[in-house]
Amino acid sequence: MARVETVQGAVEEQELGVVLAHEHVRFRDEAVAAEWPSRYDEQLELEAALLAVRAAKDRGVQTIIDPTAMYGGRDVRFMKRVADETGVRIVACTGIYSYDHLPHYFENRDVDVMADHFVEDIEKGIQGTDIKAAFLKCAADAPGVTEHVEKIHRAVARASVQTGASIMAHSMPAVATGPRQVEIFKEEGVDLARVQIAHCGDTDDIGYIEGLIEQGVYVGLDRYGLEMYQTIDKRNETAAELLRHGHAERLIISQDFCATIDWFPPEAAEVFEGSGAIRNWSMTLVFDEVVPALREQGVMDDDTFATIFRENPRRWLTA
Numbered sequence: 001m002a003r004v005e006t007v008q009g010a011v012e013e014q015e016l017g018v019v020l021a022h023e024h025v026r027f028r029d030e031a032v033a034a035e036w037p038s039r040y041d042e043q044l045e046l047e048a049a050l051l052a053v054r055a056a057k058d059r060g061v062q063t064i065i066d067p068t069a070m071y072g073g074r075d076v077r078f079m080k081r082v083a084d085e086t087g088v089r090i091v092a093c094t095g096i097y098s099y100d101h102l103p104h105y106f107e108n109r110d111v112d113v114m115a116d117h118f119v120e121d122i123e124k125g126i127q128g129t130d131i132k133a134a135f136l137k138c139a140a141d142a143p144g145v146t147e148h149v150e151k152i153h154r155a156v157a158r159a160s161v162q163t164g165a166s167i168m169a170h171s172m173p174a175v176a177t178g179p180r181q182v183e184i185f186k187e188e189g190v191d192l193a194r195v196q197i198a199h200c201g202d203t204d205d206i207g208y209i210e211g212l213i214e215q216g217v218y219v220g221l222d223r224y225g226l227e228m229y230q231t232i233d234k235r236n237e238t239a240a241e242l243l244r245h246g247h248a249e250r251l252i253i254s255q256d257f258c259a260t261i262d263w264f265p266p267e268a269a270e271v272f273e274g275s276g277a278i279r280n281w282s283m284t285l286v287f288d289e290v291v292p293a294l295r296e297q298g299v300m301d302d303d304t305f306a307t308i309f310r311e312n313p314r315r316w317l318t319a
């Protein structure tokens with residue numbers, strides 16, 4: 001039996017239980033937060049994280065996979081505090097979340113040096129702690145797979161090959177980044193059964209999603225509540241169709257919820273709710289609305305639920 005690193009130490013894979021595979025207990029720019037700490041209220045951030053995670057725990061969630069990497073303000077001490085105070089396990093990652101920008105530090109060092117940084121997080125510990133990363137994170141968005149994005153993907157891939165750690169890649173179906181991301185992992189010799197292409201549910205193009213599944217990767221239907229990319233109803237139609245096509249074992253369902261996020265001024269949340277850009281975005285939406293809707297459509301029974309919320313995240317992390 002494999003063991004999985006969490007912010008509270010390694011656990012047996014079976015102990016993960018019911019998993020939310022893509023949520024953020026806090027998301028903020030680490031540079032702004034370091035330079036102007038007075039603009040952030042750590043106590044409020046903590047309270048928001050505890051509230052969100054406790055609500056998920058009430059729905060039966062035992063583990064949260066939090067893919068906050070560099071540029072998302074990854075802070076494993078904060079994550080551990082949330083895990084300690086809620087009793088919900090949190091699984092941390094290493095990697096760089098960038099749509100293009102790279103600091104000169106990494107621009108002027110090669111791919112293997114970048115990979116070494118990730119390996120250090122996986123084998124020794126993160127940010128001076130003995131908390132280890134359980135997986136790797138990279139991203140491609142509107143600018144596509146740029147030179148810098150490709151460099152990060154190759155570094156992530158090499159760290160995966162070296163350590164056996166799995167990979168989660170943020171993608172943007174609107175510009176079809178997924179196939180190119182998978183291609184890079186393949187070129188680097190990554191085991192595609194360890195790869196998760198996140199945010200595939202932002203499209204309702206079943207052919208596009210099935211093209212990725214055919215490569216052997218997991219696909220994330222993981223942004224429930226972010227209506228600006230796709231409505232809950234459309235996301236459910238896509239999920240139902242993929243389930244009817246027999247793909248339960250490749251689907252990751254989650255919300256990409258951020259208990260707090262600094263991308264917008266605080267008043268924006270209400271504007272987004274008011275305009276319908278987000279709807280009921282939370283760490284419980286999939287249990288409150290999505291699972292019941294899929295059950296009603298006859299595409300999710302108890303076994304399917306266990307496959308998606310227990311087996312898939314565990315298998316992706318450990319296979």
Ligand SMILES: [Zn+2]
Binds near residue numbers: 022024067256
């Ligand atoms: Zn995310």
